[in-house]
Amino acid sequence: MPPIIKKLISYSTFILCFTFAFAPIKSIAQSRKTIAINQNWHFAKHQKAKSYTQLKYTLVNIPHTWNAFDVLDDEPGYYRGVGYYKKKLNLQPAWKDKKIYLDFGAANQETEVFLNGKKVGHHIGGYTGFTIALDHLKFDGKDELLVKVDNSHNDNIPPLTADFTFFGGLYRNVSLTIVDQAHFADQLYGTNGIYVHAENVSENNAIIKVDGKLLNETNIKQLLVNALLIDAKGNKVGEAKWLSASNEDISFQLPNIMVKNPVLWSPENPYRYQMITRLTDYKTGKVLDEVKTSVGLRYFSFDANKGFFLNGKSVKLIGASRHQDFAKMGNAAPSALQVRDVTLLKEMGGNFLRVAHYPQDQAVLDACDSLGILTSVEIPIVNEITESEAFYNNSKAMQLEMIKQNYNHASVIIWAYMNEVLLKMRYNKEPERKKTYLKSIENLAQQLEDLTRKTDPTRYTMMSNHGDVNGYTNAGLVKIPMIVGWNLYQGWYGGKSEDFGPNLDRIHAAMPDKPLIITEYGADVDPRIHSDEPIRFDKSLAYGMEYHQIYIKDILKRPFIAGAAAWNLSDFSSETRSETMPSVNNKGLLTLDRQPKNTYFLYKAHFSKQPYIKIGDGSWKLRGGTTTAQQVSVISNLDSIVLVVNGKKQVKKAVIDGVVGWKIDFKAGKNELEALAYKNGKVYKDNSTIEFILQPQAFLNATKSFNLLLGSQRQFIDDKNQIWLPSKAFEKNSWGAIGGEPFKIKNSSRQQYGSDKDIKGTLNDPIYQTQLVGLDAYELKVPKGKYQVTLHFAELMGNGIQSVLPYNLDSLIAEGKEVPPQRIFDVYLNGKLVIKALNIAAKYGVAHKVEQQFDCVITDDKGIRLDFKGIAGKPVLNALQVRRIK
Known part of the structure; x- marks a missing residue:
């Protein structure tokens, strides 16, 4: 391992943030101005046989994506194509003698820029920024920008496939930078041209180096570059100077700046110095340009047996990975929301963010620098590669842009470049061709590794692999990066959660010299779903809690695990997924609109240093239920908890692994809960009000209905705030199904009942994703009166899915792509034929909501009875509602 890795520093560039559209961002020494131009763009999607001048444009503001909503509808696929953005530039006459750059935070994924009809720039890649020089401007208010953005699939541009949505558009801020004709710039990589790093960092000393590039298009013969380092109080710490005598593109390196007794950057104390780098006319002393760069001094190392060390101290990296999209915004979210994510991670007690699977808004890393969150950043080579020179070149260009643009961030400790690259394996039926493909992946990985170490030897490198340990080892990929990340999902996609710890031990034993980070682990948690008997893939809150408790315990007790990043900080869009929330990956600790789940509270209980107490079921x-006896949990990092329910104290209990629970008796209606804990003479508490509906008594009320999920073991709360309870077998003088078995996907290795099919025509997919098959009847012993009975059906057999991602392979296996077998049946309500020869698939299609509603009057004590008579195949019923009518 190079000595520089063991003691190093990183730094964080002071980025001129574009958090709010249209406002001037900064004016530096009256020489460098950066002005956001996010307002009043005109946008149009490409239409065949029309030029961009003939399109119908609508007014939009940046950030903008054209996929904010079509990725969430019931139709498979979303618009991947060309979008045009136009804008008139109103430039100040005073800028005529200046150099003007157009800066894009990002545009997905291939971009062409035109000024007054002439192409002035082109960029490939959807997740790094880029800069275009604007020359030959008119300054008459008629200068027009046209930006053509294309997010079409391109075999030569990563990512090719992935478990996230490839939103198109100008989804990060756009700005103008106005500088003198002599200025700092590295247009090739879209940066301001100043790069700062340090060597030989310790508690006693640090050596700071400033490298850079400047452009001189003036007649000035001598330019002075001066770098001044100041501390957080504004005191001078050190200085370096360099004199240039050339009017061209110049690369420079200043003399070393020595720092005595530096204040070290850490999660507990994210202290930052500031480097002020000025460019001046040596003869006149006029300041031509100035760039401010935040500098965090720290050193770190990874040890294969002992984990991660920061500033000489052992630190377990704990946190989450992150995607950048938000509910109803797609990836076009303002910087303030991006920063809020980092704040939520910090409040959770996290000290590590895996920026996945692509570089993100500079505001994210700025926040990590200021809050003390260590990070890894990666380029989007996901699942597979293309064996082409263009794909290789684009990948390497992305890696260089990522490093250069994020070089000045104290938070960054790892550069990564591949994620689960063997997941979508090609040529499985062609062994020799498969060998060539694997060799191509190894070759690309080695090129990226070599490029990264050469460009930035101060940080570590990493690849993240899925659980096929032998596959990655045999492909030669484990030996290439300095750290191996493993995405492990025992207890979710396969196996049991208890397999996780032993699996870690086997991996470490197989590669004892390689530092290890768990870069992904998680279970889908749909906050609308609850279960008293949680099982794998039921998407319940309870199963997610059990899963994360096991993983946290196994991670913490193994020192060789340098760190772990839960998948994911928040739910995120994945258009090809069929789930209880179609097109959304629900593994987040937060929802897509950033509401915390119990799993988030669990991490806070484990890792927050502040006393914490939360009624876990507070969200x-x-x-509801058929009995008032219900389980309530409290999540806390305190020793013991007292729970008070409706003024009555429950027995005091000790907290174990961050959670403690009681079985209590709710009353019908509102219940007031208070959790209390004491530490060092202080009281800590949390309150919650929970409304409890006792079923089935409640459905006798005309405003309520008795809602039942058939073939289900879970509860569900729909978009009308109605509770759906799991059904049961019929009991005398009660209610339930007669006959039938829960629907189960054939040959599924994970789902014990139900399906993940995207049900068209509803936002409440869990109502239709389970069913009883082959039932004979359903009975409810209800009092005399008038009732409304609603039957819910959906055909779950056959090809009702939209994805071929490996994550959904069980759904593919389900029944194949054939037309489902004939299923025709009659339904009788209290002896009366109400549905004749129902053929769900033929009439409505596969995986489509079907709702049939009937009224009935009960005049005796026999109650409600539904009979199902098969004509062909087996009858089914997915859900049932009964409501009394006044």
Whole structure:
């Protein structure tokens, strides 16, 4: 390992943030101005046989994506094509003698820029920024920008496939930078041209180096570059100077700046110095340009057996990975929301963010620098590669842009470049061709590794692999990066959660010299779903809690695990997924609109240093059941908890692994809960109000209905705030199904009941994703009166899915792509034929909501009875509602 890795520093560039559209961002020494131009763009999608001048444009503001909503509808696929953005530039006459750059935070994924009809720039890659020089401007208010953005699939541009949505558009800020004709710039990589790093960092000393590039298009013969390092109080710490005598593109390196007794950057104390780098006319002393760069001094190392060390101290990296999209915004979210994500991670007690699977808004890393969150950043080579020179070149260009643009961030400790690259394996039926493909992946990985170490030897490198340990080892990929990341999902996509720890031990034993980070682990948690008997893939809150408790314990007790990043900080869009929330990956600790789940509270209980107490079911404000006895949990990092329910104290209990629970008796209606804990003479508490609906008595009320999920073991709360309970077998003088078995996907290795099919025509997919197959009847012993009975059906057999991602392979296996077998049946309500010869698939298609509603009057004590008579195949029923009518 190079000595420089063991003691090093990184730094964080002071980025001129574009958090709010249209406002001037900064004016530096009256020489460098950066002005956001996010307002009043005109946008149009490409239409065949029309030029961009003939399109119908609408007014939009940046950030903008054209996929904010079509990725969430029931139709498979989303618009991947060309979009045009136009804008008139109103430039100040005073800028005529200046150099003007157009800066893009990012545009997905291939971009061409035109000024007054002439192409002035081109960029490939959807997740790094880029800069275009604007020359030959008119300054008459008629200068027009046209930006053509294309997010079409391109075999030569990563990512090719992935478990996230490839939103198109100008989804990060756009700005103008106005500088003198002599200025700092590295247009090739879209940066301001100043790069700062340090060597030989310790508690006693640090050596700071400033490298850079400047452009001189003036007649000035001598330019002075001066770098001044100041501390957080504004005191001078050191200085370096360099004199240039050339009017051209110049690369420079200043003399070393020595720092005595530096204040070290850490999660507990994210202290930053500031480097002020000025360019001046040596003869006149006029300041031509100035760039401010935040500098965090720290050193770190990874040890294969002992984990991660920061500033000489052992630190377990704990946090999450992150995607950048938000509910109803796609990836076009303002910087303030991006920063809020980092704040939520810090409040959770996290000290590590895996920026996945692509570089993100500079505001994210700025926040990590200021809050003390260590990070890894990666380029989007996901699942597979293309064996082409263009794909290789684009990948290497992305890696260089990522490093250069994020070089000045104290938070960055790892550069990464591949994620689960063997997941979508090609040529499985052609062994020799497969060998060539694997060799191509190894070759690309080695090129990226060599490029990264050469460009930035101060940081570590990493690849993240899925659980096929032998596959990655045999492909030669484990030996290439300095750290190996493993994405492990025992207890979710396969196996049991208890397999996770032993699997870690086997991996470490197989590669004892390689530092290890768990870069992904998680289980889908749909906050609308609850279960008293949680099982794998039921998407319930309870299963997610059990899963994460096991993983946290196994991670913490193994020192060779340098760190772990839960997948994911928040739910995120994945258009090809069929789930309880179609097109959304629900593994987040937060929802897509950033509401915390119980799993987030669990991490806070484990890792927050502040006393913490939370009624775990507090987000479950509406509960129901056929009995008042219900489980309530409290999540806390305190020793013991007292729970008070409706003024009555429950027995005091000790907290174990961050959680403690009681079985209590709710009353019908509102229940007031208070959790209390004491530490060092202080009281800590949390309150929650939970409304409880006792079923089935409640459905006798005309405003309520008795809602039942058939073939299900879970509860569900729909978009009308109605509770759906799991059904049961019929019991005398009660209610339930007669006959039938829960629907189960054939040959599924994970789902014990139900399906993940995207059900068209509803936002409440869990109502239709389970069913009883072959039932004979359903009975409810209800009092005399008038009732409304609603039957819910959906055909779950056959090809009702939209994805071929490996994550959904069980759904593919389900019944194949054939037309489902004939299923025709009659339904009788209290002896009366109400549905004749129902053929769900033929009439409505596969995986489509079907709702049939009937009224009935009960005049005796026999109650409600539904009979199902098969004509061909087996009858099914997915859900049932009964409501009394006044």
